[in-house]
Amino acid sequence: MKLSENWYVDAPWAQLLCSTKIPDDKVQKFIEVTDEVLNESDGLGTKEVVPSSWVISTEKFQKHGVLDFIMQMIDNYMITILSNGNVKQHMDSAIDGGPHTAWHSRIVHAWVVSQKQNDYLPTHAHSQMEGEHQCSKISAVMYLKIPPQMERKPNEASIKMGKDGQISFTGMGDADPFQTTSLYNIIPEVGWLYLFPSTLNHMVFPFVGDGERRGIAFNADFMSKEQLQKMKR
Amino acid sequence: MRFGENWYVHAPWAQLVCCTEIPEDKLIKFMAVSNEVLDEAEASLATNDDNFSDGVIPLPWTISDEKFVKYDVRTYIMEMVTVYMETILSNGNIQSNLDQILEGGPHTQWHTRLVDAWVVSQKENDYIPVHTHHNQKESCKISGILYLKVPEQIETPNTDMSIRGGKDGQIVFTGMGGADPFSTTVQFNVPPEVGWLYLFPSTLNHQVYPFKGEGERRGISFNVDVISKEQLQLFEGITQEVPNETE
Numbered sequence: 001m002k003l004s005e006n007w008y009v010d011a012p013w014a015q016l017l018c019s020t021k022i023p024d025d026k027v028q029k030f031i032e033v034t035d036e037v038l039n040e041s042d043g044l045g046t047k048e049v050v051p052s053s054w055v056i057s058t059e060k061f062q063k064h065g066v067l068d069f070i071m072q073m074i075d076n077y078m079i080t081i082l083s084n085g086n087v088k089q090h091m092d093s094a095i096d097g098g099p100h101t102a103w104h105s106r107i108v109h110a111w112v113v114s115q116k117q118n119d120y121l122p123t124h125a126h127s128q129m130e131g132e133h134q135c136s137k138i139s140a141v142m143y144l145k146i147p148p149q150m151e152r153k154p155n156e157a158s159i160k161m162g163k164d165g166q167i168s169f170t171g172m173g174d175a176d177p178f179q180t181t182s183l184y185n186i187i188p189e190v191g192w193l194y195l196f197p198s199t200l201n202h203m204v205f206p207f208v209g210d211g212e213r214r215g216i217a218f219n220a221d222f223m224s225k226e227q228l229q230k231m232k233r
Numbered sequence: 234m235r236f237g238e239n240w241y242v243h244a245p246w247a248q249l250v251c252c253t254e255i256p257e258d259k260l261i262k263f264m265a266v267s268n269e270v271l272d273e274a275e276a277s278l279a280t281n282d283d284n285f286s287d288g289v290i291p292l293p294w295t296i297s298d299e300k301f302v303k304y305d306v307r308t309y310i311m312e313m314v315t316v317y318m319e320t321i322l323s324n325g326n327i328q329s330n331l332d333q334i335l336e337g338g339p340h341t342q343w344h345t346r347l348v349d350a351w352v353v354s355q356k357e358n359d360y361i362p363v364h365t366h367h368n369q370k371e372s373c374k375i376s377g378i379l380y381l382k383v384p385e386q387i388e389t390p391n392t393d394m395s396i397r398g399g400k401d402g403q404i405v406f407t408g409m410g411g412a413d414p415f416s417t418t419v420q421f422n423v424p425p426e427v428g429w430l431y432l433f434p435s436t437l438n439h440q441v442y443p444f445k446g447e448g449e450r451r452g453i454s455f456n457v458d459v460i461s462k463e464q465l466q467l468f469e470g471i472t473q474e475v476p477n478e479t480e
Contacts, residue, residue, distance in 0.1 A: 003236060006253050009320060012418045013410025014247030017325070020239050080242055081416040085250070090418040137415045172412035173246025176434040178374045178459070179321045181245045181330040197413040222415070 001083045012085030015171050015197045017184070018077050022069070022142060027191045029064045030216055031144050034112045036060065054112040056216065061110070074105045074220050077138055077195040091224075100224035108136045110218035115165075116211075121204035123170070126219050127197075136219030139200075141167065142193040147211025150188065164207035169200055188213065234323045245325030248408050248434045250421065251317050255309075255379060255428050262304040263453055264381050267352045270296055294352040296453065301350070314345050314375055314457050317432040331461075340461035348373045350455035353441075355402075360443040363407070366456050367435035373456035376437075378404070379430040384448025387425065394445050401444040406437055425450065 003009045022030070033056060041053040061067040082088045092098035115121070126139040150165040166185045174182040186194070196202075198219055207213065236242050255263070274293035301307035322328045332338035348371045355361070366376040386394050387402035395401050403422045411419040423431065433439075435456060444450065 001236060001242065003234060003251075003320065007316060007320075008252045009234065010250045010252070010421065011244050011247035011408065012421050013408030013412075014244035015410075015413050015417060017243045019241045019243070076240060080236070080240075084416075085418070085421045087416060087418060091415070094414075094418075171244065171246030172410060173248075175246075175409035176248050176436040177334075178331070179324075179327060179434050180248060181326060184243065184245050184325045197416050199413040 001080065010085035012087045012090070014084075014173070015200045016081055016084060017169060017194060017196045017200070018080055019192055019194045020073060020076070022191050022193050024191070026066055026069050027144065029066045030142065033060055033064050033066065034114075034144060034214060034216060036064075037112050038114065050109055050111050050217075051113075054114065056110040056112065056218075058107055058110075061107075070107065070218070071105065073140070073193060073195060074107075074138065078103050078105065078222065095224065095227065097224060097226035097230045100226050102225040103222050104225065104228060105220050105222050108219040108221050110216060113141065113213075113215045113217050115204065115206075115213040117208050118206050120206040123201055123203040125199050125201050126217075127199045136198045136221045138195055138222070139198045139217065139219050140193060140195045141215050141217045143188040143190050143213075143215045145212050145214035146188050146190055147207060147209060147213060149209045149211065150207055150213070163205050165205060165213055167194075167202055167204050169196065169202045171200060188215070234320065243325035245327050245330070247324075247410070248437045249321060249324065250406055250431060250433045250437070251320055252429055252431045253313060253316075255430050257428075259306055259309050260381070260428050262306045263379060266296060266300055266304045266306065267354075267381055267451060267453060269300065270294055270352050271354065290349060290351050290454075291353075294354065296350040296352065296455075298347055298350075301347070307347070310347065310377070310455065311345055313377070313430060313432060314459075315343075317375055318343055318345070318459060335461065335464060337461065337463035337467045340463050342462040344460050344462065344465065345375075346458050346460075348456040348458050350453060353378070353450075353452045353454050355441065355443075355450040357445055357447070358443050361441040363438055363440040365436050365438050366454075371456075372458050373435045374459045375432060375457045376435045376455065377430060377432045377457070378452050378454045380425045380427050380452045382449050382451035383425045383427050384444060384446060384450060386446045386448070387444050387450065396443060396445055400442050402442060402450050404431075404439055404441050406433065406439045408437060425452070 001009050037054055037056055058067065061070060092100055126136055163185060166187055169184045170182055171184065173180050234242050271294065277293060298307065301310065332340055366373060384402065400422060403424050406421040407419060408421065410417050
C-alpha cells in the first residue's frame with residue numbers, strides 16, 4: 001500500500017480498518033434515511049445485533065441518493081486490501097477461478113444503530129451473526145448523531161472515564177509489544193465512515209445522559225467476475 | 234495512517250512492513266561498505282563455518298557504526314528509521330498505547346540507536362532459517378534489510394534451475410494473522426530487488442529460501458533500538474553500583 005512518495009506499508013496478515021469523512025450533503029441524506037426507517041418502525045428496535053425493525057433496504061439508499069456513495073467506498077476498501085502485500089496473489093490462489101480480474105460487490109444487510117442511555121452493543125463480528133443472515137466479507141459503520149457529553153471531556157456523569165459510547169475494535173495481534181496493540185477504541189464523530197473485515201470483533205460501550213448515538217451499519221459481500229462466470233456455467 | 238485524500242487505513246494490531254527504494258548514490262555507498270567488510274573478513278581468514286556460530290548474525294561480517302559514517306550512509310539509515318517510527322505512531326492508537334504502557338509518557342520525542350548491522354551474503358544452496366531479531370543479545374525494536382546483489386535466476390525464475398518454482402531466494406515474512414480468510418494471509422513472500430530497503434518490527438518472523446546456480450544474493454541487515462526522550466530522562470541521575478561478586 002502506497003502511503004506517500006517512495007514509502008510503502010504492508011501488513012497482509014492484518015484486518016484493515018479504513019475510514020473516510022462523508023461529505024456534508026451525504027450525511028444529511030443518511031440522516032433522512034434513518035429518520036424514515038425509525039418513523040416506519042415500531043420505534044422499539046430489538047436486542048439482536050441487526051435490529052429487524054430497523055433494517056434499511058437498498059431501495060431506500062437509492063431513493064435518498066446515497067447508494068452510489070456507499071458502493072464507491074466499498075470499492076475503495078477493496079482496492080486498499082488488494083494493494084496490501086500479497087493479498088491479491090493470495091486471493092488468486094485461495095479462491096477458485098483465479099486470477100480474479102474484477103470484483104462485484106453488493107450490500108447484504110444495512111440497519112440503523114440507535115442507542116440511548118445505558119444501551120451497549122456486546123462484542124460481535126458480523127461474519128458470525130445468528131439466524132438466517134447471509135455471509136458478508138466487509139462491514140461498515142457511519143455516525144450520524146452523537147450526544148454532546150461524548151464529545152466533551154469526561155465528567156462525573158461518565159461511567160468509565162473517557163470510554164463511554166466509544167466503539168472498540170479487537171484485532172488479532174499484539175505480536176509486537178512495542179508497536180502493536182490488540183484494542184483500538186474510537187470516539188464516534190458525526191460524518192465519519194469506518195469499513196472493516198466482517199470478521200473483526202467490535203463492541204460499543206454504554207453512556208449516560210440525554211441524547212441519541214445514531215449510525216448506520218451495513219455488510220457487503222464480494223464475488224469476482226471469474227467466480228460469477230463459474231457459477232453461471 | 235493517511236493513504237491519500239480523505240482515506241485512512243489503520244491496523245494497530247499488525248506488525249507493519251515498510252519499504253522504500255534507496256537512491257542510486259546511496260546504493261553505491263552501501264555496496265562499498267559490504268565490499269570492505271567482506272574483504273576484511275577474508276583477510277582475517279575467517280571460515281564460513283564460523284560465521285553463524287553465535288546465531289543469525291554472521292560475526293566476521295558485522296558492520297561497525299563507523300563504517301556507515303565513513304561511507305556517509307548512517308544518516309540515511311536513521312532517517313528511514315525515523316520515517317518508520319512516524320508510520321507506526323500514525324497507526325490507529327499506537328501513540329496513545331505507548332504513552333500508557335511505557336513509563337514516563339506522554340512521549341514527545343524518540344531517540345534511535347543502531348544496535349547491530351551485518352552483511353548477508355548467500356551463495357547457491359544457502360538459506361536463512363526462520364528467526365526474529367528481537368531475541369538477540371541486545372534489545373532492539375526495529376529491523377531492516379536492504380538488497381545489493383540478486384542473482385539473475387532469482388529475479389527471473391528459471392524453472393529448469395529452480396528448487397521450488399518462483400520462491401527461490403525470496404524472503405518470507407510470517408506475521409500473526411489470517412484472522413480474516415478473505416482479506417488477510419499469514420505469509421508475505423518478497424522477491425528481493427536490488428536497491429530496496431525493508432523495515433519491520435524486530436519481532437516479525439522471517440526466513441530466506443535457498444537458490445541454485447551462480448551468483449551472490451547480498452544485502453545488509455540491521456537492528457535499531459528506540460527510546461523516548463522521557464524514558465531517557467527517567468534514567469538520568471539514577472546510578473546503582475554493581476555489587477562485587479567476591480563479597
